Structure formats: structure tokens, C-alpha cells
């Protein structure tokens with residue numbers, strides 16, 4: 283099963299159309315290669331070798347095409363020659379959420395040789411002739427129709443009676459039609475490695491190890507020590523059992539042998555020293571997942587550590603994970619986006635500190651006597667992808683957003699979403715160290731007003747987005763999915779996740795939404811969210827440029843002046859809390875004191891949720907909460 287649909291072409295397509303399909307990952311195949319979709323060009327005879335079908339029809343289709351369409355309740359009518367503007371049908375206020383097959387076109391003007399008469403159960407209008415006399419909506423004859431998959435096993439059929447031979451709108455419509463016709467193809471299988479990982483996940487030594495670490499955690503206090511001497515005999519027994527289980531599991535992860543040998547030594551020293559604050563520096567410096575980035579390579583990790591967005595206590599955690607290193611990411615990392623520290627991973631199994639919202643494994647979180655040089659950072663793409671899919675699905679349904687057909691696939695397919703997040707993270711992660719930065723990127727954790735973190739995280743995401751727009755032009759098939767992921771995760775999940783206390787990621791999402799809304803790229807009208815997709819890339823990139831301009835100017839500014847300018851950038855789009863001191867500007871703020879005084883003057887929720895987000899949070903809050911500990 284390929285990640286992207288395979289297509290059998292019946293008849294010829296213009297070069298531009300073929301190239302556009304291929305740039306987005308569509309693979310053109312022969313009839314015997316089990317295509318997902320057959321594209322029947324105007325005048326051609328269908329082969330009927332695929333489940334899904336796209337029919338491009340002129341005024342006089344062949345008898346075979348006429349019969350195929352008749353079976354779905356579609357009749358073709360000669361429209362006479364004419365160029366018309368197409369529009370989406372006006373949705374009924376109560377209508378369910380549909381796919382948007384015109385997503386990447388804005389009122390396309392096309393030659394329409396025929397129109398469609400629909401008379402069947404599972405067939406609906408996707409595009410109509412937009413009549414001048416009816417500016418409120420498109421109510422003219424149907425030009426594009428979607429026939430649902432049938433119980434008899436016929437896949438979706440998309441019928442297009444417009445000439446898709448040339449122009450940007452035509453190639454986008456064809457791509458969306460192919461994705462819509464491929465909608466019910468099977469989901470992509472998990473990577474092969476995951477299937478045979480069960481030997482390790484089910485291994486008695488692992489199951490015992492996981493249980494013993496759980497029991498040991500219960501004896502530890504916040505700093506990882508065990509002050510209660512009555513518990514020491516039990517702790518000693520557990521530590522010995524854990525060391526034994528680790529040794530048993532080493533043959534499954536031979537590349538981790540040195541590290542795991544050091545883990546058992548650190549563990550023994552902790553026991554001998556009387557269960558004080560643990561120190562796993564010696565083993566930490568021997569763990570190097572960044573040196574062997576091979577898709578499916580497994581690691582056994584055992585450290586006393588806290589987990590970011592998870593457990594704030596430094597207790598033991600045991601994690602089985604495997605590296606995710608898709609070919610496309612290996613290629614892009616080697617050629618364009620070098621990032622030697624970046625290790626994308628997925629969970630195989632874990633202890634309680636990861637049964638949370640934590641989606642990273644960072645060496646910074648391990649208990650050590652002194653801070654070493656960090657050479658890697660691991661991000662769990664499976665968790666990112668799974669919670670993205672669940673939350674965005676709920677948000678799209680709640681806001682009745684009609685999804686582009688490929689975006690709908692992204693929400694269905696865990697593997698596609700994982701690879702998308704790996705590519706996004708690759709670029710995001712390295713961006714923290716790149717660009718015209720007014721601050722030392724390694725000092726970013728300094729105490730400062732939280733909206734500065736919002737801007738830095740947003741800058742990295744919008745940079746990833748900007749690169750994705752360029753990569754899409756270059757034919758990287760994941761690139762458009764990265765754009766969907768950045769946009770949807772940012773505007774739907776971030777603002778409604780976490781508390782309202784210095785929620786810097788939430789604030790970045792609020793800013794992106796409000797920016798797009800105020801530029802009318804995104805509208806909330808008639809209780810339905812709509813997105814003007816062709817204008818999205820420029821609008822998103824423009825916000826990224828604002829932040830880059832701020833950074834560049836601030837290289838020449840004192841720190842507090844940078845903070846004030848950054849506040850102006852955010853508050854130009856987002857409304858501060860009415861009680862805000864910062865909103866009063868220089869006159870109201872303690873600008874003659876220490877920077878710390880300015881930070882203290884910031885309200886915990888300086889930019890409260892808008893009414894749109896308050897409603898959204900109420901409606902999908904349970905779904906967001908349900909993603910704690912999720913992996914697929």
C-alpha cells in the first residue's frame with residue numbers, strides 16, 4: 283500500500299496536469315498494478331480496473347461512460363460551448379460536513395461543454411455554474427458531482443464536465459478529484475518494523491521491567507531519591523530485578539549495549555549510595571540515538587527523569603521506542619535541512635510518566651550531577667500525529683469546515699500523519715538556531731514575558747510552513763500535508779490545550795487564527811468555518827515575515843525595547859485583557875526598573891481566548907483531554 287493514491291490514466295492528460303499530480307505524490311500505474319483510481323479522460327473508454335473513478339466528460343460521452351454515469355444517477359446534457367465561472371453549491375445550514383473539491387481554486391473560470399443532471403441516492407453536487415444574477419451563491423447547473431461508494435463495492439466516482447486541460451484551477455480540481463475518488467482506499471499499513479516489534483513489547487523481561495519500574499517509582503519522591511529507609515530493602519530488590527531485565531533485553535538492542543551496561547552501573551551506584559538523588563550522567567553520555575538514524579531501529583531507554591508536559595517528578599521511566607526515519611526525511615536532512623541532533627521516534631511501550639501529554643525525550647530531563655553537552659533530542663511523531671488527527675477531526679466537525687480531500691486523508695491515515703510531523707519537526711527544530719536572532723538561542727529559557735516564547739515557537743512553525751510551500755513546488759509529496767498540519771494543529775489544537783496560565787503555544791495559535799481571520803483568508807460565517815486555501819500560503823508567510831522583521835530590527839535594540847515591540851506585534855492582532863498593564867504601553871509599565879519587573883507586570887492570561895475559542899474549547903475540550911497517553 284503506497285502512501286499516496288495510484289492512478290490509471292485512460293487516455294491522455296496534458297503534461298501540466300500529469301506533472302501536478304506527480305508533484306503531489308500521485309503515482310501513475312498500469313491497469314494490472316491495482317490502481318486506486320482510474321481517470322477516464324473525455325472521449326476515452328473506461329477500463330474499470332480501479333475502485334474509485336474520475337470521469338472527465340464532454341458533451342457526448344461514449345456509451346460505456348454514459349452507462350457508468352447512469353448507474354450512479356448522473357446524466358450528461360450538452361451545454362453548448364461556453365466559458366463559465368464555477369462556484370460551490372450553497373450548503374444548507376444543517377448540512378453535514380462535506381469534502382471541498384474546489385478547495386484550492388477560487389471561483390475557477392472554465393470551458394463547460396456539458397452540464398450534469400443528478401437523480402440518485404448517493405450523488406451530490408460539488409460545483410455549479412455561478413450565475414451573475416445570483417451573487418448570493420451558486421445555483422446554476424451542476425458541473426462537478428460526487429457519487430458515494432456503493433454497497434456493491436464500487437468506489438467513489440467524481441464526474442467533471444468542465445474542460446480540465448489547462449490553467450492552475452484545472453490542475454488543482456483534477457488533483458482534488460483524484461483524492462476524493464481515492465477516499466475509501468485502505469489506510470496505509472504501519473511501518474514493517476512495528477509489526478515485528480511485538481516480540482520485544484510482549485517479552486516477559488520487558489513486562490517485568492515495566493512493572494518493577496512502576497513499583498520503584500512509587501517509592502521515589504519528587505527529586506528521585508527514596509528518603510524512607512523502611513522502603514530500602516524493597517527498592518534494592520526492585521533495582522536488582524530491573525538490572526537483570528535490562529541485561530536480558532540487551533540482545534534485542536545490541537547498538538545500546540554500552541549505554542545499558544552503564545545504566546545498570548548507575549543503578550547499582552544509586553543503591554550503594556543509599557538511594558539519594560540519582561545521577562545517571564555516565565549512562566546518559568553513552569546514549570547516542572542520533573548516530574544511527576535507521577527507520578524501525580529500536581531502543582530501550584531507562585532513566586530517572588521528568589517528562590516535558592507530563593511528570594514534573596524525576597522518577598524512573600522505561601521506554602521502548604523505535605526510530606522513524608522515512609526516506610524523504612533522510613533525503614531532505616542530507617541535502618537541505620541538516621539537523622544532526624534530531625531523532626524522530628514512535629512509542630512501542632512506556633511507563634507512567636509517558637502516559638501523559640509528553641511527546642519528547644530530551645537529555646535535559648535526566649537526573650545528572652553536571653550538565654553535559656547535549657547531542658540529540660527525540661520527538662514522538664506517533665503521539666503528535668494521533669492527537670492531531672483526533673482533535674482536528676473533532677474541530678472540523680464542530681466548525682463544519684469542509685476539508686480538502688487530501689486533508690481529510692491526513693486525518694484518517696496515521697502513517698501519513700506521522701511522516702508529515704517528522705518533516706515538520708525536522709525544519710521547526712533546526713530553525714531555533716537559525717535566522718537573524720536578537721537572543722542567544724541556547725538562552726531562550728531565560729525568564730521573560732511568555733509571549734516572546736509564543737513568537738519564537740510560531741516563527742519556527744511558520745518557517746517550516748514557508749519551506750513546505752517551496753517543497754511543494756519542488757515535488758515533495760508530503761509538503762502540502764505539512765502546511766495542513768501546521769495550520770490545523772496551530773489554530774485548532776494549541777489554543778484549546780493546556781491552562782490559561784502563560785500558555786505560550788496557545789497564544790501562537792490564537793495569533794495565527796486572528797491574523798488569517800482579519801485578512802479574510804479564514805471566515806466564521808453562518809456558524810461554518812471556511813478557508814480560502816489559495817490565499818493561505820501568502821497570508822501565513824506574511825505573518826512569519828512580521829516576526830522575522832521584528833527579530834532583525836531587535837538585534838539593534840535594547841532588550842526591553844524588543845519586548846515592547848514584540849508586544850505591539852501581538853496586540854496589533856490580538857486584544858489584550860482589559861486589566862492589562864502592558865496594554866497601557868511605556869507610560870503604564872515599570873520601564874525604569876529591572877526587566878524582571880516587566881515580566882511580573884504581565885498577566886498570566888494577557889491575551890484571553892476569543893469568543894470563538896471559548897465556544898470551541900467548550901465543545902472539544904473532552905476530546906483534547908482524551909488524547910493524554912495516545913499513540914495511534
Ligand SMILES: [Zn+2]
Nearest residue numbers: 710714739742
Ligand atoms: Zn520549538
